[in-house]
Amino acid sequence: MYSLILHGRRLQKWRHAVNLVLNDYAFSVPNVFSSLSNSFSSASVSSLQDGLKGNNFTVSYLVDSLGFTTKLAESTWKKVTSEPKGNPDSVLNLLRSHGFTDSHISTIITNYPRLFILDAEKFIAPNLKFLQSRGPPTSELTEILSKVPKILGMKGDQAVGRYYDFIKDIIEADKCSKYEMSCLSLPEGTRQENIIRNVLVLRRLGVPQKLLFSLLVSSSHIVSGKERFEDSLKKIVDMGFNPNSSKFVEALRIVYQISDKTIEDKVNLYQKLGFSVEDVWEMFKKYPFLLAISEKNIMNSFKTFMSLSFTRDEFVRMVKHCPQSIGLSAELVKKKTEFLMKSRICSLEDVVSNPAVFGYSLEKRIVPRCNVIKALMLKGGGIPSVGYILVCRDEVFLNRYVRKHDDKELVAELMAIFTGEGAS
Template identity: 30%
Template sequence: MFHFICKALIHHRAIDSKTTHVRFLQTIPCLNSISNTSTTTDPKSLTVSYLVNSCGLSSETALSASKMVAIESTERPDKVLELLRTFGFTKTHIIRLISKHPPLILVNPEKILRPKIEFFESLGITGPDLPKILCSNKQILLSSLKNQIIPTFDFLRGFVKTNENLICALKQSTRVVRCNIQKVMEPNILTLRAHGVPERNIARLIVLQPQSLMLRIDLFKEVASSIREMGFEPMSRSFILAIRSMSMISKTKWEKKKKLFLDCGWSEDEFFLAFKVQPLCMLCSEKKIRELMEFFVNKVGLKPSDAAKCPNLFLTSLERRLIPRCSVLQVLISKGLIKKDVNIVWVLNSTKEKFENKFVKPYKEDAPEVIKAYQSKIGFQGFNVHWKIGTKKKEA
């Protein structure tokens, strides 16, 4: 008898396929269906159904979200979605935002959301950047505009001066919106001043990576002292780049990356020299360090010490820059169009414009293969050349 009732109930629902709630309830076991009250008044059913059909969440995500939010009426959620779409939020943005913080679907859109969105718009954040930034950190739309967001941005603007710089800082780390300025950022800035770092460089650090100044106060002091002991000049730009680098990774990761460079053939002196020349090389992942070092030594034919002299190379892309350039040289050398004593480090580190003007454009007629090589349509097999690495570039 029970089986018959369930079967009949499912059949009855299948007939009215135009009703959203009915379609959703077909997935609920028969026992729940006959033991609860009418389907249209079930908050959890409405919540999951709305999150799936109106917000675009998956059934699994919607079911999980229903534990944090209960939609009893669609009036307010509809207004929230309407407001978000008005400001350019796409379906993907809405899914990301509501998935991260489901209760946002029930906030007052005019009192809570609109003022904050309009504030960020007034800074000059428009177009796709607006929803992208606001969706990247759920805390932005949850923070108090009056007590948190505006005071934080006023403080930062005092250093970076322009809204353009403010936007750059925000794009680097949206976490800055929730930073406790008085208890964290101000003390860390005082530490930089105590070391003699000029205001312009503090401003530069905020623009480049404001998260660096959100490190725990005692750890930040330790980082600043360590960098000073390494010989970095506080007045120099490299000092704040070193701050940025060391403050973004833990001591454990720092030591692991240092050991990796040493295992690849660098001496202690070469490691510290490379770090002083380009502090950001320590922000590379261990995987990228291994791949690049293997490429430089086994494919290009450089010595590990050669790579240490130009650590900027570790900030470049293997696929987009290094391999295409080496492929071009491979073609030109094979055809005898350039000498084999070209300074390969200079070639790999030069700007896009300089490289193209030197090694691509002049040879398009005599060796059209350089275009294919530059477009990565010709594989790079590796050089069989002994490179002479000097302090100055050699002309091809």
């Protein structure tokens, strides 16, 4: 089966590293986790006191204290405060009271903003209390939890303690001049031994720390296996995935969780829809989740595009260019296609050439931009390409079609249309 996927460029140095690590339990690992072990620093009393005097969870706090850009701060603030039951201020104050500095909090917000919509007293406080009861230094506790904040949102002391210990063991492994299981006093053949061993393999391949930790707290338990982990990892390396990218981890997760038979069935289904085997694996490299989509949803997606007057060849072209198109809601695909056709700003062929438009928000991106273009058309303007209208960032769009006009009244009118404050 997997002879089909070896058409890509072999990444020899990664494959060699996989075999080297998997076949040898004792080898040198200088500074593999130095970024972890060297980063532990004590949170001073004065720093904690300053933190308690700081702002609440506001855009200005994110910008002034944590160094976020205004755009990122506004986006993060909206994401966190949109949850009715959430109270980010209580989470923020709880973290500060336990010695988390602004630097720690910035890392947590960036990596796991969901923590700030959890109930501080119901979930986070009990986990902090449990971990503190085990006696770790504050500097160790805050550093580990800021790197893997998802631990604070877990349920049950056993799960919280287990994942915390995984991270701690990884740090301990880095203190050995040679990586040997005996240096950690781990029982041979245990799940914990497998995790440490597999984590080291991934680090040696170049998987970033952030992605590595996301695997450790994954519910799929990818890094706790042995033979299946080794087999899945070799397949992903053979496909040519870059270990530095998030797609490497996504692909590893998919291949680990899905049987060879299921993968083969999916490939056969895509072939029936008009894709070649090579097409499927190229799309998988762009969008690993492609093979996790159910056969029912794949067929529903195909039927949806056919019902909108796209041909089979056009469907294949779109999905090859933008594989995410096949996993979108049928209702949204219909709404977006119908709106674009009625707007008379683009044709079906324009959509086929720019399938990424299906991933854009109808209300926040497609409608306001098309309304601006329609207003310009009524004043004698031409119709620009869909790529120029929808693919660019908001700032580029505004500079290109709104702010460039000398007529200030026209600029104000177009801006009102863009923001939804004026009629189109």
